[in-house]
Amino acid sequence: MAQLPAGYVPLIEALLRWLRPAPRPVPDALWQQACQDVPWLRGLSADQQQRLRALATRFLHEKTISPVGGLTLRDEDVLLLAAVCCLPLLQLGEAGLRGWSQLILYPDAFRVQRSHVDAAGVLHEWDDELIGESWDSGPLILSWADIQADLQAPFDGYCVAVHEMAHKIDALDGAIDGTPPLPREWQRQWARDFQQAYDAFCAQVDAGEATLIDPYAAEAPEEFFAVATEYHFSAPDVLAEALPVVAAHLRRFYGEPPKVPALDDAAR
Helix, strand or coil: CCCCCHHHHHHHHHHHHHHCCCCCCCCHHHHHHHHHHCHHHHCCCHHHHHHHHHHHHHHHHHCEEEECCCCCCCHHHHHHHHHHHHHHHCCCHHHHHCCCCEEEEECCCEEEEEEEECCCCCEEEEEEEECEEECCCCCEEEEHHHHHHHHHCCCCCCCHHHHHHHHHHHHHHCCCCCCCCCCHHHHHHHHHHHHHHHHHHHHHHHCCCCCCCCHHHHCCHHHHHHHHHHHHHHCHHHHHHHCHHHHHHHHHHHCCCCCCCCHHHHCC
16 A cells, blocks of 8 residues: 555544544533532633533543552542643643553552663662652653642642643653743743743752742752642742742743632632
8 A cells, every 4th residue: 555645644633533432521510529629620710610621521531541559549530630630731722631641540659660870880770759750752650649638738839740740741842841832932931031940949949048839849940840830720829929930931821820719618
């Protein structure tokens, strides 16, 4: 069979999308329950909730969710997981789901083996205990216990699912460097502003100064972006105080963060 010219590729992709079965709709009662159970969802506008529901539906259609270690999930748990993972995609849309197909969910923190060859050629191996990880072109890996802990303290600046999804978004342009895909002019502004903010933040951490946001953000530019993304959704006022220029970029990129529900609602 003759090979089709490259120009046919978009046509083939469009045909495959047309042939693919439509996602199963999320039942109204299940979605309403998720909106009650997840404080960040309660803080979204009606339009944002509608867009997030569509994204979560697509997520459940395209991603294989694999609980391990004896973990069992209910339907409402799976929807909650998809909705939280899709929070950073409210502006970006379905394009943010490209490049990977599986979410592996551990009951708790998990161990991974690391290795590194130093300048002298010596191999070093060690174990890391993680609550989340994002593999290049591979699965997203999360701890269910830590997702639940984040939901119990939703405005403390932490959301492991959003953090790891930020890495997936960062990787969409082929480089995990703290800069997601952006128009050229904005990309230049972003790179300049984030580098300046990152350098200043690292100087604070190196000097032993207290920081308003998690000092883990000083580990690397990509971690700075991912940690800032967590704060955008879970403690936007803290981010705006600590890193106002970064906060402005993230508001433009992600849209307005969820509004903090009233105290009586948040306590339910």
